[in-house]
Structure formats: C-alpha cells, structure tokens
Amino acid sequence: MRRYQQIASKALKTMTLIKDDTIRRYIPETKWYHRETLFQMLKQYPTIFIKPDKGGGGSGILRIRRVGADFECCSSYSCKTLKKQKLVSWIEKNLVSTKRYIIQQGISLATVGGRPFDLRLLLQKPGSKWELAGMVAKIAAPGRVVTNYCKGGTPCEIKRALLNITKNDQKKMEELILQLHFLGKKISKILNNRFKGLRELGIDVGIDKQHQLWVFEVNTRPQFKMFSKLDNLQMYRRIVRNHRRIV
Ligand SMILES: Nc1ncnc2c1ncn2[C@@H]1O[C@H](COP(=O)(O)OP(=O)(O)O)[C@@H](O)[C@H]1O
Ligand SMILES: [Mg+2]
Structure with a gap:
C-alpha cells in the first residue's frame, strides 16, 4: 500500500486555513x-x-x-x-x-427531526486534480454532541437534509451546495500548497441555525464507509475507484 501524507494536528491545519482571507470567516474561533x-x-x-x-x-x-x-x-x-x-x-x-x-x-447546529447534523465533504486527488467525490450529511445519534459515523451518526443524502432545514427552498439549497463546492476547492488548494503529499481530504462542515457554514476540521486520512450506507451508491463507487488509484 502506498502511503500518502497525513497531518494529524487540528491546530496546524486550522492555522494554515485561517491565513486565507476568504476561508477565515468559516472557521470557528x-x-x-x-x-x-x-x-x-x-x-x-x-x-x-x-x-x-x-x-x-x-x-x-x-x-x-x-x-x-x-x-x-x-x-x-x-x-x-x-x-x-x-x-x-x-x-x-x-x-x-x-x-x-x-x-x-461552539456552533449551534441546525437539526433534522430534533437531531443536530453536519456535513462531510470527501475530496480526492487520484491524478493531478482534486475532485469533490462525495458529500453527505451526518445526523447525530440521540443524546450525542458529535455526529461521527463511528459514534452512531446516521448518513443522510445531503440535498434532503438541506431541503429539510430550508423548508424545501430549492434555490437556498442550491446556493449552499455551491458554497460547499467553493469550500472544498479552496481548502484542498490551500492545504495542498502547504502540504504537498496530501491525496484525500474529509472536511467536516457545520451548518448553524441561520444556515451559515462552519469548517470544524479537515481529515487527511478520511474514512468513507458512511457513503456505502446511502441508497444511491454512485458517490461510494467513485470514492472507492479513486481510492484504489491513490493507495
Ligand atoms: N465547534 C463546534 N461546534 C459544534 N459542534 C462541533 C464543533 N466541533 C466539533 N463538533 C461536533 O463534533 C464532531 C467531531 O468533531 P471534529 O472536530 O470533527 O473531531 P473528530 O476528529 O473527532 O471527528 C463534529 O462532526 C461536530 O458534530
Ligand atoms: Mg470529524
């Protein structure tokens, strides 16, 4: 298995991201x-x-x-x-x-059915370009303060979760998706400029009750099993295909 660069320190990645004027506003203090x-x-x-x-x-x-x-x-x-x-x-x-x-x-997360949720963007660089290969919402298990899949979080189709909180406002939902694309593109560029060996990124993005997006952390060796739990396996298949080219 080929190894690629991993950066464990959340502080180091956060410090790198807040240097960027367009990304700083998305990072909680x-x-x-x-x-x-x-x-x-x-x-x-x-x-x-x-x-x-x-x-x-x-x-x-x-x-x-x-x-x-x-x-x-x-x-x-x-x-x-x-x-x-x-x-x-x-x-x-x-x-x-x-x-x-x-x-x-702390960000006061938007909720679906009374449960807080946040979003995971999965980016991969199988060749020379970064691809946003997957996006999913993770809904916290009852009583949890984290949404992580391994802590009982439930993966949910992202558009469904966003339509739920925007009360079916298609335009607002699409605006949020565009912002997420921007975040994915910009963050992968910034981090990869600083850390040359990165090939996969998992970005945890919170969405607050006013529908503002917040970047909690960026994983440099992200899990992607949660994508296999969605009804539509298109993203999962693409992620696995890319992953095989990377490792
Ligand atoms: N600042 C925050 N405000 C609100 N929720 C947060 C915050 N930081 C983390 N969380 C919740 O905790 C989860 C795990 O935090 P994260 O920073 O992703 O650490 P880990 O590396 O353990 O996944 C997030 O997905 C989110 O649900
Ligand atoms: Mg996380």
Whole structure:
C-alpha cells in the first residue's frame, strides 16, 4: 500500500486555513486549551468544544455550555450541570494528560427531526486534480454532541437534509451546495500548497441555525464507509475507484 501524507494536528491545519482571507470567516474561533483560554472563551461564547489536537472519530470531545451561572458539561458518556468552582476539575479529569487540546467556539447546529447534523465533504486527488467525490450529511445519534459515523451518526443524502432545514427552498439549497463546492476547492488548494503529499481530504462542515457554514476540521486520512450506507451508491463507487488509484 502506498502511503500518502497525513497531518494529524487540528491546530496546524486550522492555522494554515485561517491565513486565507476568504476561508477565515468559516472557521470557528480556535485556541489551545489552557485554564485562561477556557474562561476567556466561555465569556465570549455560550458553548465551547474541547477536542484533542490529534484525535478522531469524535473521541475525547467535551462540550461545555453556559446555563445561567452554571455550566452543562458533556462528554461521550454523560452530561451534568456544575458550578463554576467544579468546572476545571471536571474538564481536566476528562482530559488525557499526555495530549494537547484545542478549544473551539461552539456552533449551534441546525437539526433534522430534533437531531443536530453536519456535513462531510470527501475530496480526492487520484491524478493531478482534486475532485469533490462525495458529500453527505451526518445526523447525530440521540443524546450525542458529535455526529461521527463511528459514534452512531446516521448518513443522510445531503440535498434532503438541506431541503429539510430550508423548508424545501430549492434555490437556498442550491446556493449552499455551491458554497460547499467553493469550500472544498479552496481548502484542498490551500492545504495542498502547504502540504504537498496530501491525496484525500474529509472536511467536516457545520451548518448553524441561520444556515451559515462552519469548517470544524479537515481529515487527511478520511474514512468513507458512511457513503456505502446511502441508497444511491454512485458517490461510494467513485470514492472507492479513486481510492484504489491513490493507495
Ligand atoms: N465547534 C463546534 N461546534 C459544534 N459542534 C462541533 C464543533 N466541533 C466539533 N463538533 C461536533 O463534533 C464532531 C467531531 O468533531 P471534529 O472536530 O470533527 O473531531 P473528530 O476528529 O473527532 O471527528 C463534529 O462532526 C461536530 O458534530
Ligand atoms: Mg470529524
């Protein structure tokens, strides 16, 4: 199997992307996790996410939400409401001491059937050009703060999810799809300029309740099994075909 370049650090990829004037607005504010940045971010935003810098599959992610003077704290396992004095010890109990963490402005995701969802763009470079080979919506499993497929997220046809939130506004849906094409093209170009050996990218894009798009992260060794769960297998077949040319 041929190996191609992988960049694990979310912070490094985010730093590369925010240098671009057109992409910066799509990236939620992101800092390294420290006690100071925690309280600073919690002053600024009602919800924040804490994520391992080098992690994946929705593992180790915490969501903290301000509720009056208290904080709702959710891990993969549970949610509980804590007083401010208990917050840091709860968070740090849930962090792995050998890992570095980032802290990110939380986006209030649009929902389908009451469940938050986000979008995955799959880009591949089987030859000399990047192709947007797949787009899918991932709907979070009940009670989850992440939409990841391996955490029970359900893949859903992207146009269906977008029509659902735009109340069947075909024009708005098509505008969003165009914006996603722009994001895919631009992000693959920026990252590939900086990291020459990339061949596949999985971009996680959130869509908030006002239908703004937000880029959460870019995976450089993306999974694509979720595309095999769609009724229409056209994208999946194309992805597999490209993948075989790449690895
Ligand atoms: N800033 C955020 N605001 C809202 N939801 C988020 C945010 N960051 C992550 N999430 C949710 O958590 C999921 C996993 O986060 P992500 O950054 O993709 O890490 P991983 O590498 O573990 O997949 C996202 O797909 C999204 O559903
Ligand atoms: Mg992800």
